[in-house]
Amino acid sequence: MKNILVLGSEGFLGSVLVPYLLKTGNNIIGVDKCFFGKNNTKSNKFKLHQIDYKNMSKEFFFGFDVIIDLINISNDPASELNRKFTNITNYSNKINLYNKIKSSKKLQRYIYMSSCSVYGNNQNLITEKSKPKPISLYSKLCLKYEKFLKLKKKIPFTILRLGTLYGWSERMRYDIAINKIIRDMLFLKKIEILGGTQVRFFCHNEFACTAINKIIAENKKKTLNKVFNIGNFNTNIILLTKKILKITKYKDVNVYHEKNTIDKRSYKVSINSSKQFLKRNSNFDKLTNKSILDTFNKIKKDKKPFAKKKITLTVYKEFLKKNRI
Structure with missing residues (x-):
């Protein structure tokens, strides 16, 4: 049993x-400002601090074996709303955190959630050795903090570059590709594709949890101070739409295709690193299909699929306006 801090x-x-x-x-122990509400159920083994982690004392962080850092303004449009606020949230505050935890003698691992979006636009098959080409402010700051961690090496870390997430969550998001496609086909009977030829690496949120848990449980040197690309499949948005319709067997959906898009990111990522976080001989195709069907079945039961709080951009717009940042 370990004492784990989850930021975000x-x-x-x-x-x-x-x-x-x-x-x-x-x-x-969870620390979160609760932009999107309190979403974890009560448990005698879970305690939530509703506070900005930058205001926590240095001594507070010394009690943990593992710190998992999920805090980022991770939606590209949201990150561009107020560049100063994004810089503070995604980089400056993390440097302050690092300075607080670097002298902790108990800390076994600091797990930082980065993104495969650092690869930007790349026509080759991506591995961790591929040169990053970040395009957005979000991805540039992810890479900047990664470089800081690697340079300092004062704490034991693991960096996970996640593919585009999808899946059900109590803090649901419909501004990410798979979730939005499924919501719109269910409740609007239509799917809108912008561009569609851009390739993405997708990661089911439960698979991300599997990878994180394995790092925590094993605590082996093979994940120490290293970067891993984490996800379960690659496809472009056009093929993704066809895949979802085939898996769910959902009918009578109108598909609208707008060839123009401002999204310049496109990258295909090797799943070799991801394989080590699953049981031997696990079938990625079956796991992917099951995860998409599971997401579909849970979204189908969503009673408020168009709630404002389920769109990250909307929530941050309201926060920035209310706080005059």
């Missing part, structure tokens, strides 16, 4: 990760 525990991934880790018998 109430977000899209955090709201799946906390219950996942609780099942493995760990004690979890």
Whole structure:
């Protein structure tokens, strides 16, 4: 049993990760400003601090075996709303955090959630050795902080570059490709494709939790101070739409295709690194199909699929306006 701190525990991934880790018998402390509400159910092994982690004392961080950092303004349009605020959230605050935890003698691993979007536009098959070509402010700051961690080497870290996430969460998001496609086909009977030829690496949120948990449980040197691309399949948006319709067997959906798009990112990522986080001989295709069908079945039961809080951009717009940042 380990004492684990999850920064951003109430977000899209955090709201799946906390219950996942609780099942493995760990004690979890969450820290979150709760932009999107309190999304984890109460447990005697989970405690939430509703506060900005930059205001936590240095001593607070010394009690943890593992710190998982999920805090980022991770939506590209949201990150561009207020570049100063994004720089502070995605980089400056993390440097301050690093300076607080670097002298912790108990810390076994700091896990930082980065993104495969650091690869920008690349026609070759991506591995961790591929040269990053970040385009957005979000991806540039992810890479900048990665470089800081690698340069300092004062704490034991693992960097996970996640593919585009999807799946059900108590803090649901419909501004990410698979979730939005499924929502629109269910409740609007239509799917809108912008561009569509851009390739993406996708990662089911529960698979991301599996990778995180394995790093925590094994704590082996093979993941120490290293970067891993994490996801379960690649496809472009046109083929993704066809895949979802085929898996779900959903009929009577109108598909609209607008060839122009401002999204310049396109990258295909090797799944070789991801394989080591699953059981031997696991079938990625079956796991992917099951995860998409599971996401479909859960979204189908969503009673408020168009709630404002389920669009990251909308939430940050309201926050910035309210706080005059």
